[in-house]
Amino acid sequence: MTPNELSIQRYKRKAAGYDESAQYTMPLRQRTVALLQLRPGQVVLDVGAGTGLSYPLLREGVGETGRVLAFEQSPEMFALAAARVDREGWRNVWHVCASAEGVQLPEAADAVLFNYTHDILRSPAALSNLMRQVKPGARIAIAGIKYFPWWTGPLNIYTWLKNRPYNAKPGDLWHPWDRIEAYCDSFQRWTTQFGMGYIASGVKRSH
Ligand SMILES: C[S@@+](CC[C@H](N)C(=O)[O-])C[C@H]1O[C@@H](n2cnc3c(N)ncnc32)[C@H](O)[C@@H]1O
Numbered sequence: 001m002t003p004n005e006l007s008i009q010r011y012k013r014k015a016a017g018y019d020e021s022a023q024y025t026m027p028l029r030q031r032t033v034a035l036l037q038l039r040p041g042q043v044v045l046d047v048g049a050g051t052g053l054s055y056p057l058l059r060e061g062v063g064e065t066g067r068v069l070a071f072e073q074s075p076e077m078f079a080l081a082a083a084r085v086d087r088e089g090w091r092n093v094w095h096v097c098a099s100a101e102g103v104q105l106p107e108a109a110d111a112v113l114f115n116y117t118h119d120i121l122r123s124p125a126a127l128s129n130l131m132r133q134v135k136p137g138a139r140i141a142i143a144g145i146k147y148f149p150w151w152t153g154p155l156n157i158y159t160w161l162k163n164r165p166y167n168a169k170p171g172d173l174w175h176p177w178d179r180i181e182a183y184c185d186s187f188q189r190w191t192t193q194f195g196m197g198y199i200a201s202g203v204k205r206s207h
């Protein structure tokens with residue numbers, strides 16, 4: 001089974017309870033969206049959008065004249081995102097059930113959100129496909145889970161267990177941001193959740 005297939009299989013079971021389990025991270029989602037410094041009329045990309053929890057925040061940032069682009073590879077998660085868009089009658093959300101490695105966007109993005117998308121951040125093929133469809137100078141914001149500092153020792157068993165059901169590649173939690181950082185200038189990072197999480201932002205390099 002490929003990492004994508006494994007992840008799709010796991011989210012099949014997670015989809016129904018996802019929104020409830022994600023409530024405690026909503027303030028962090030708000031912080032990452034704020035780091036994008038969105039302006040009315042911009043095009044923002046929500047990477048691995050899940051059930052579309054960030055759509056309202058992104059729509060607020062780009063306004064009615066802007067556009068939210070999004071993709072999600074799990075059919076069950078995407079169905080919930082699609083139901084959300086239908087229910088709310090949002091006309092400026094373009095989204096598709098597709099993988100980060102293969103998705104084709106209808107236009108280049110001015111800003112990109114990676115909220116809890118560890119597998120995508122660790123996939124060179126996914127980042128290469130996405131970053132070629134993003135404008136130079138685009139703001140990029142990330143929230144995710146990482147290991148506690150090494151000297152906390154056994155605490156990281158908790159982090160590893162917490163991530164295990166979600167990530168196809170759970171071992172790579174020391175510097176989960178380093179592949180996206182390589183695409184950015186002005187990269188900044190802050191620790192959250194007592195050391196078990198991080199938020200980061202940068203600007204897509206022009207070369
Ligand atoms: C922890 S959820 C985060 C969802 C959403 N960003 C949020 O903040 O609630 C991770 C999502 O990434 C999706 N995903 C994982 N690997 C992917 C890939 N290669 N391409 C597209 N989606 C992927 C999963 O299906 C899942 O919905």
